[in-house]
Amino acid sequence: MPGPTDDYFAYKRWFEAGHDALALPVDCVEPDPILTYTNQYTWDLLWFLVFTSPQSHVCIKENFAKIHGLSRSRRIAFAYHYGPTVRSDLAGIPDGEPADPVFVRIDNAGGRPPHLHREGHPTDHIPQEHISGLVVEEVDLFDFVKAALRHRKSGKSIARELGFRVR
Amino acid sequence: MHLRNAKPVMGSGWNADEPSAQEVVLDTMSPIRETCLSLNDVEEMIFGFERKYGLSSPDFFGNPEAKQRVPEDDAFRWEALIYHRFALKETYQEVQSEYLARLGRSPEEVRADRETQELLAA
Numbered sequence A: 001m002p003g004p005t006d007d008y009f010a011y012k013r014w015f016e017a018g019h020d021a022l023a024l025p026v027d028c029v030e031p032d033p034i035l036t037y038t039n040q041y042t043w044d045l046l047w048f049l050v051f052t053s054p055q056s057h058v059c060i061k062e063n064f065a066k067i068h069g070l071s072r073s074r075r076i077a078f079a080y081h082y083g084p085t086v087r088s089d090l091a092g093i094p095d096g097e098p099a100d101p102v103f104v105r106i107d108n109a110g111g112r113p114p115h116l117h118r119e120g121h122p123t124d125h126i127p128q129e130h131i132s133g134l135v136v137e138e139v140d141l142f143d144f145v146k147a148a149l150r151h152r153k154s155g156k157s158i159a160r161e162l163g164f165r166v167r
Numbered sequence B: 001m002h003l004r005n006a007k008p009v010m011g012s013g014w015n016a017d018e019p020s021a022q023e024v025v026l027d028t029m030s031p032i033r034e035t036c037l038s039l040n041d042v043e044e045m046i047f048g049f050e051r052k053y054g055l056s057s058p059d060f061f062g063n064p065e066a067k068q069r070v071p072e073d074d075a076f077r078w079e080a081l082i083y084h085r086f087a088l089k090e091t092y093q094e095v096q097s098e099y100l101a102r103l104g105r106s107p108e109e110v111r112a113d114r115e116t117q118e119l120l121a122a
Helices: A008-020 A141-154 A156-161 B038-055 B057-062 B066-069 B072-105 B107-121
Strands: A029-030 A034-039 A042-052 A055-066 A073-084 A104-107 A114-116 A122-126 B002-006 B033-036
Touching: A008 A034, A008 A042, A034 B072, A042 A141, A042 B072, A055 A141, A055 B072, A073 A114, A073 A141, A104 A156, A141 A156, A156 B002, A156 B033, B038 B072, B057 B066
Parallel strands: A034 B033
Antiparallel strands: A029 A042, A029 B002, A034 A042, A042 A055, A055 A073, A073 A104, A104 A114, A114 A122
């Protein structure tokens, strides 16, 4: 499982360290990442990186909740999205819909098992069985962001940067 | 919402040892914003989703067809809020149970209990 799930404080320390170590390109605008919590074992993250040239963005979301009866947490849901920016709200935050184009998106939204959406087929849910080279559920959010940054710089496909193939 | 633009601070990129202009470390990354929700906040936001989609939260979770009609971003947030509400209610129940348990005891018993707990924790 990527990132610590012991509790909110361990996760926050881990996120701050990874976040501070990132090198971002000059055309990147970053709204403040938002960590929302209600107790030590229940929290969520919302983090955007918005690129202006060309217009695209990364959106990282994950929800954590307590494991019943244990003093530990677990990730309930996640969505890591990287794609062109189609529209934004008044504050400049990208606002997307499922049919909007993606470079890549991995998530377990909608109660589905972890799956992948690939470029050109944003509404197709590609299950883990059809993906090689990448375990969707185990992708570290910082690895996802770094792959997006490399993709912008290298011009190679995001599949190559993330290291997956669709069978 | 606070937006922070990237500012190059490490070299010009002309020196091979320095990062290029396209890959620079920010002087300060955007600060992480922490938000602590109260039960009132959570209830209000959940009610907002219920009103927006004309669905109760149990219907949203119990009816896959209804859930499919809710855009993924909203479904994601709604689900997070349900877990936040559960966590808050659990915490409130623990506090209330502890409070009620103390009401039935004399101040001496409560003090002795607290001192025992402190000793055990030391």
